[in-house]
Amino acid sequence: MDNVISYLEGQRTQALEGLKDFLRIPSVSTHPHHREDLRRCARFLADELKRIGMQNVAVNPTSGHPIVTADWLGAPGRPTVLLYGHYDVQPAEPFELWESDPFDPVIRGDNLYARGSTDDKGQVWLHVKALEAHLRENGRLPVNVRMLIEGEEEVSSENLEAYLESHREELGADVVVISDTSMFDYEQPSIGYALRGMAYMEVRLEGPNKDLHSGVYGGAVPNPLNVLSEMLGKMVDGDGRITVPGFYDDVLPLGVEERASLAALPFDEEGFAGRLGLPGSTGEKGYSTLERLWARPTLDVNGMLGGFTGEGSKTVIPSKAMAKVSMRLVPNQDPERIAHAFEDYVRSLAPPTVKVEVIHHGTGKPVLTARDHPAVTAAHQAITRGFGKEPVYIREGGSIPVVAMFEEILGLPTVLMAFGLPDCDAHAPNEKFHLPNFYRGIDSAAWFYEEYGRYAD
Amino acid sequence: MDNVISYLEGQRTQALEGLKDFLRIPSVSTHPHHREDLRRCARFLADELKRIGMQNVAVNPTSGHPIVTADWLGAPGRPTVLLYGHYDVQPAEPFELWESDPFDPVIRGDNLYARGSTDDKGQVWLHVKALEAHLRENGRLPVNVRMLIEGEEEVSSENLEAYLESHREELGADVVVISDTSMFDYEQPSIGYALRGMAYMEVRLEGPNKDLHSGVYGGAVPNPLNVLSEMLGKMVDGDGRITVPGFYDDVLPLGVEERASLAALPFDEEGFAGRLGLPGSTGEKGYSTLERLWARPTLDVNGMLGGFTGEGSKTVIPSKAMAKVSMRLVPNQDPERIAHAFEDYVRSLAPPTVKVEVIHHGTGKPVLTARDHPAVTAAHQAITRGFGKEPVYIREGGSIPVVAMFEEILGLPTVLMAFGLPDCDAHAPNEKFHLPNFYRGIDSAAWFYEEYGRYAD
Numbered sequence A, B: 001m002d003n004v005i006s007y008l009e010g011q012r013t014q015a016l017e018g019l020k021d022f023l024r025i026p027s028v029s030t031h032p033h034h035r036e037d038l039r040r041c042a043r044f045l046a047d048e049l050k051r052i053g054m055q056n057v058a059v060n061p062t063s064g065h066p067i068v069t070a071d072w073l074g075a076p077g078r079p080t081v082l083l084y085g086h087y088d089v090q091p092a093e094p095f096e097l098w099e100s101d102p103f104d105p106v107i108r109g110d111n112l113y114a115r116g117s118t119d120d121k122g123q124v125w126l127h128v129k130a131l132e133a134h135l136r137e138n139g140r141l142p143v144n145v146r147m148l149i150e151g152e153e154e155v156s157s158e159n160l161e162a163y164l165e166s167h168r169e170e171l172g173a174d175v176v177v178i179s180d181t182s183m184f185d186y187e188q189p190s191i192g193y194a195l196r197g198m199a200y201m202e203v204r205l206e207g208p209n210k211d212l213h214s215g216v217y218g219g220a221v222p223n224p225l226n227v228l229s230e231m232l233g234k235m236v237d238g239d240g241r242i243t244v245p246g247f248y249d250d251v252l253p254l255g256v257e258e259r260a261s262l263a264a265l266p267f268d269e270e271g272f273a274g275r276l277g278l279p280g281s282t283g284e285k286g287y288s289t290l291e292r293l294w295a296r297p298t299l300d301v302n303g304m305l306g307g308f309t310g311e312g313s314k315t316v317i318p319s320k321a322m323a324k325v326s327m328r329l330v331p332n333q334d335p336e337r338i339a340h341a342f343e344d345y346v347r348s349l350a351p352p353t354v355k356v357e358v359i360h361h362g363t364g365k366p367v368l369t370a371r372d373h374p375a376v377t378a379a380h381q382a383i384t385r386g387f388g389k390e391p392v393y394i395r396e397g398g399s400i401p402v403v404a405m406f407e408e409i410l411g412l413p414t415v416l417m418a419f420g421l422p423d424c425d426a427h428a429p430n431e432k433f434h435l436p437n438f439y440r441g442i443d444s445a446a447w448f449y450e451e452y453g454r455y456a457d
Helices: A002-010 A012-023 A032-052 A121-138 A160-166 A224-233 A256-264 A269-275 A289-294 A335-349 A374-387 A401-410 A435-452 B002-010 B012-023 B032-052 B121-138 B160-166 B224-233 B256-264 B269-275 B289-294 B335-349 B374-387 B401-410 B435-452
Strands: A055-060 A067-072 A080-086 A106-108 A111-113 A144-150 A175-178 A190-195 A197-206 A300-307 A320-329 A355-364 A392-396 A414-417 A432-434 B055-060 B067-072 B080-086 B106-108 B111-113 B144-150 B175-178 B190-195 B197-206 B300-307 B320-329 B355-364 B392-396 B414-417 B432-434
Touching: A002 A012, A002 A121, A002 A435, A012 A032, A012 A111, A012 A121, A012 A435, A032 A055, A032 A067, A032 A121, A080 A121, A080 A401, A111 A435, A121 A435, A160 A401, A175 A374, A175 A401, A190 A374, A197 A224, A197 A335, A197 A401, A224 A300, A224 A320, A224 A335, A224 B224, A224 B300, A256 A289, A289 A392, A300 B224, A320 A335, A335 A355, A355 A401, A374 A414, A374 A435, A401 A414, A414 A435, A432 A435, B002 B012, B002 B121, B002 B435, B012 B032, B012 B111, B012 B121, B012 B435, B032 B055, B032 B067, B032 B121, B080 B121, B080 B401, B111 B435, B121 B435, B160 B401, B175 B374, B175 B401, B190 B374, B197 B224, B197 B335, B197 B401, B224 B300, B224 B320, B224 B335, B256 B289, B289 B392, B320 B335, B335 B355, B355 B401, B374 B414, B374 B435, B401 B414, B414 B435, B432 B435
Parallel strands: A080 A144, A080 A175, A175 A414, A190 A392, B080 B144, B080 B175, B175 B414, B190 B392
Antiparallel strands: A055 A067, A067 A144, A106 A111, A111 A432, A190 A414, A197 A320, A197 A355, A300 A320, A300 B300, B055 B067, B067 B144, B106 B111, B111 B432, B190 B414, B197 B320, B197 B355, B300 B320
């Protein structure tokens, strides 16, 4: 490994410049007008995989954005890793809140600022660089590796399930490795063992069939913004409990032992609120902040629009109003069941004077991963070497719906090796990757393949 | 009058073409980038007033948009009319819902479609044409006339109060005449005797100091969209009553006689809802639709915005959320008192985890006008001649804050001669003026000046 690590030390500039090129491609999967950028981004990644020596590199078309695959299977008797990541990114809106162009990466301080820098291009790239070092220095990898880097993670991985179903054999492996989450804290690396799931909904109401003058019609017609506010306002009660009927039926309660282990983590409660400009945290009664973030379900309005929202005043009763609402779900909630319960609840709350449309934007299952898998042990050793500090085991509040898919379709457990930071602003303006962790992440990944290679298949 | 009426018959094409030119100027007072269009529109109107023979025509600058004034005072011993109107218009957004360009007037069927066609350029223009006919045919007017046509009616007439205060003498008159409202029904002309007032507010909330990933942070931070929905949802109760403390304290209850008179109006309840695509009307319990529209106060959310509202999904907890809220007020509610009660209520409902800003966009007092003024009688006779049908006396749901100003500052009563129609879409896409009423309005206005001229000053 000495030669691998010293190769990586010599390659830092090239690793960074390559990542910057990757980030310059605005691969925003939710916007149809970026379709060609997604293809370009997939080809860019495939070219790099060919260059470092991966085999069977392919850009696989789907009915949405393509999936990039590659493998290296020259280590018979050794385990096989399926490395998953995504090259698509969240929209950058609102653009005016970015301090620099989201698609022109800039270093300020120790951070690299760009949309996708942490989520997930930077964390994909560090694995590519680790694999490159093994292949360049030793002409081989310590384990077998299959790669699957998709372009639709930010739009609920719409075509991945079908792809996995129809490529079960080509994707055979012992474990899935994903780097798409955040470390517990700035100097505290971590390995994640649970993720929340999600159901993302949109509610559209129509009252009158056209916008109306609020003086001429006000008082005798339904106002869809008033109605929508009232409906959404009822969905979380005074104790922070969600009122969707049956919402908590399948929630796996936290055990005494796990609560104690979460309570033992060095969580900076004051810093958490302070960094967000808040007087304190808030949420469901009877739970700690970490429990609320990781092990309890939520209902958040992600967007709401209706009527006149420009400068000044306009006395209008809007015809339509809409809200995007997502629920983070925990083991063992069933996202499809929750999505339908939400829709039923919306329809039951709506008065007969408004027309209701409920759109299902996508779901992802919550997951819990076993902690005694050899790949988890290897990840622990690798991160300890890469960071010079032992990682802690944590849950994650975010959703990676594909983890559930890998479990269900391929029967594979997942190890979450996290290199992002809690304030990386993955889905917000000024997303950044803390560069020291980018380089430690490369070393950790290189060590992971080495350590995991010590196990027989 | 025969010569005046036959002059007007010969001038219909010219009257319509002149109005179209007036409508082509996009005098949107709320948008700063239309500032020069407002000036151009004021000059256009002033040029027309000079052309028809009005005197002392002036475009008076204000700190906002200019006020156009003119007079003709050659009828000593006769009463003086102060004709008020406005040349500014509402914003045309959302543009995509217009079937034709809002600032390129088009005739479809019997209607002229354009922003401002009814509110209020069309109704100003018909008075100009009536005055032109008297001046051209008889070289004089039957009464003294002062005109005051402002450019800020749609932005709460911000500079009018100061103008009235400093020009009391130049504006001396017996009555104010305003054509800026709608007829009771398609074939039923009317004279308005009461207007609702208004308080227009904006609420801005800030939770976290930046947009956050709803997976990473959801459950432990305040979501300003959830909070704003809950606050707004509480403001109207299940009986359609507004919950702002003290809101109804000063409301003048409807008397038995007035309720009977309103109930006697031939109101088409089914048609009202049907035209709006609604299964029925709605509103405050215990009141008829006309009472809800004219004599009861309201609270409507006019606009709401926060988070991600584009295509697809984005899992964001927004930092900020805003809503525009207006309350229509009835005699004897004090709009300033209500505006402050609203602000206090908003602050009392907001949890300590969000920052609250409340913006006061403007207020207008509700008014009740006496029905035994000679100008009211003259208006009744004039409309009977112009339409061939007696007008009914009605209230109006909309607000014309200036009516209260004329009463308070100049001590003048107001007569509301309405030529718009209930579905003219004054503040909505596809605003239109029903052309038969444009021409009947011109005749009615010509008759009004004649009939009112029969009274001694």
